[in-house]
Each structure stands twice: as structure tokens, then as C-alpha cells.
Amino acid sequence: MNNAVNTTLIPVAELSPGAVAKIRNDTIAVVLAKVSAEIGMPTEKLVVRDIRPFTDLGWATGATIATAVSTENHWDFSLDDSETEGAFTVLNSTSYQTMADQRFIVIYGVKDRRMALATPIVQAMSELRITTGGNVRAIWDLQKMQAYPSKMAAVTNSPVIIPQNTDYQLAGYNGISDDGGSSDVVSYIMLEGFVVEPMGRVLSP
């Protein structure tokens, strides 16, 4: 095995059986240890929970990329059809670009849910860029999932961690701002990941 940093996104359909579970479990173990060391708490005082897209990440609060700025906790939003094709546009507005204190968000994959729609739509976002602390950590090609309509999901062996109090930016590359007609396209992309934070901050399981 080589020692290069592998940031590629791998479609779930091209992974060995059990590989997704291994990536998830390994990532959780690594991040729990990191958080425990950084905030001086034993792992049993930490909770690993699902991401709330708006509340935790500010997903779809970017006024340029979304037709209407999101204030709700769901991943769906309409891409503005006046957005420039062939450029990255920021998904989280400047008001949502610093991670909260004592909160670590980990992103290790992407899901495209549009095949679950009654009428599947065209995917407008072709790439996703994740920047933390001023450095581009990953650029993922979202198109690669589309060869597998029954498993439109992909994960990476190099998860992106957004540590507490750190600047971050999520940006979508607009491969097509509309479906060739005049209507806006709804994005059904969601991020695969989790939140690690002290127990009691949001949840007390």
C-alpha cells in the first residue's frame, strides 16, 4: 500500500463487500480519539450523531447557488438557474463558515437521492469542493455515481474533518444551471458523515 494521501471518491458499487462499514467505523474511531484528545474528554462522554444540514453546516445558505436561502434541516434546495455554468459556487453563506465550539463534523462521502423521486431529474452539481482552514481538502467528482442508479452513493478513505472553531467552505461546481429549459433544478445531493460533540450539547443518549 502506498503512502500518498488518497482523496478520491469511490462509488459504493465499486467497493468490496463490507468496505463502506469499515470506512465508517475506522473514521468514527479515529475522529473520536482526536476529539477526546483535543477537548480533554473521555470518549464515553462524547456522542456521534447525524448531521443536521442547516443547523450544523449551514447547507444551502449561499444566496448565489440557491434560489431561496435555506433555513431548514433538509438537503434539498433549488439551484438558481441564473448561476454561472462552469464555476464553483459557495453552498454555505459567510454567516455559516466557522464551525461551532466543541463540534467536529466529519464528511466521508456523498449520496445522490434523485433516483428515489417519482420522476428522476438531471443532476446539476458535477463536483463538490471542501475547504477547511483556508486549504482545499478535497474536490470530488459527483458524476461517477451515476453509472449505478440503484446505488448512487460514494465514499472516500480520506474523510474531511471540520474541527471546532475552524473556517470552512463547501462549494458546488455547476455543470448545468438548468435542465436545458427554464426551470430551476433541485439538488438532491447529501453529504455522508457525522458530528462528534460532548454528550448533552444536543443529545443525551
Add this chain to the structure above:
Amino acid sequence: MSNIMLIPLQEMAPGQASAIRNSVMDAVVAKASRELALPENKLVIRDIRPYSDLAFGTNTDYMDTALSVDIWGAWQSSAASIDDGTAGAYRDAIVDGTTMADSRYVTLYGVRDMRLALNTQIDQDISLIKFDIGAADRTIWDLSKCEAYSNSISGMTSSPVVITPLTPYQISMYLIAGATVPYVEFIGFVVEPVGLLITP
């Protein structure tokens, strides 16, 4: 023996796709490390940007209008169809005279047909794909063999095509009919020094 065949994903043993990916990455990272005189941990493996890294779709021999967007030749609301009236011939997808960027290795080891994700499925207009690297034809893949498996039209090879820094290259698509939208993406990755684009 050089086995350069494309194998449909559905005809592979469980785990074989991962084995091919991992062994190809190991080989290319070792090669890049040696040739760039950089330790492996100073290299990054990342996804390919179709236009920015590969100039895919920039030749009007293949596309109606040359692309300048990072998509695999489709989805853009204009200029996304294959050039008309070109059936029964290879058409070059990369603008003539293109060479790979310095310190960048692009590796291609398979192909995906993405039209299954369309609401209204279209016919595939591409049958064969030819790779000319450094003025030699390295491989010809038959994409048609993957179409027998309608839930995942993709294939891989254990003999990857590696486009090394500053090397001229061309990718040519053999067209069946012409005038349809291409929904083909290559499976592969980029190896380059950390910091050139990404700093993980």
C-alpha cells in the same frame, strides 16, 4: 503477455474492482514518487477534473461545441451533443496538440456509462474508445460489452493507461450514429504533489 481487456464490473469477483484500484494506485504513486523525486507522502491522489485535467470534450471533431466546463461531456444546457454525421469513425475528444501538465499523472483504468441515471434513457453512441499516449495507440476498449448489465454499465482493466507529465495524448471515441449526448466517464485518478491543487 499484456492483457489490456476491459472487463465489465458485473463479471468481476467480489473485491476485484478494489484490488485493481489499489494495485493501480500503488504502481502509479511509486512511479510518480520515483520520477518526481518526492516521497510518497508528499503526493496526493485525487479525482480527475474532466476539462481542467484532461481537456475532455475540447475537440469539435467530437463535440458540437468545444467544452470549457468540468463535466464529462454532458449536462451542460448547451453544446453537449456529439458532432453530427460522424458515424463509423473515431473522433478525437481532446483538442489537437494537448500535452499533460507538468508534475501531473492522470491514470485511466476503466469507463462508466452514466445514461442509466437519466429520466429518459438514451442510446449510447460510442462503441470503442482508443487511447493514444506519446504517439502510440496504447489500448482500445469496447464499451459495448458492458451494456449487457443494465444496472451498472461500467468496466475496468488491470492494465491502466497512464498519461505522464508533459506527454502528448489523445482519446478517440468510435461513434455509432452521431448527434446524441455523450454520457461516458473514465474511471481513474490524478497523482500530483500535495499543494498543487489540494492540501489534504
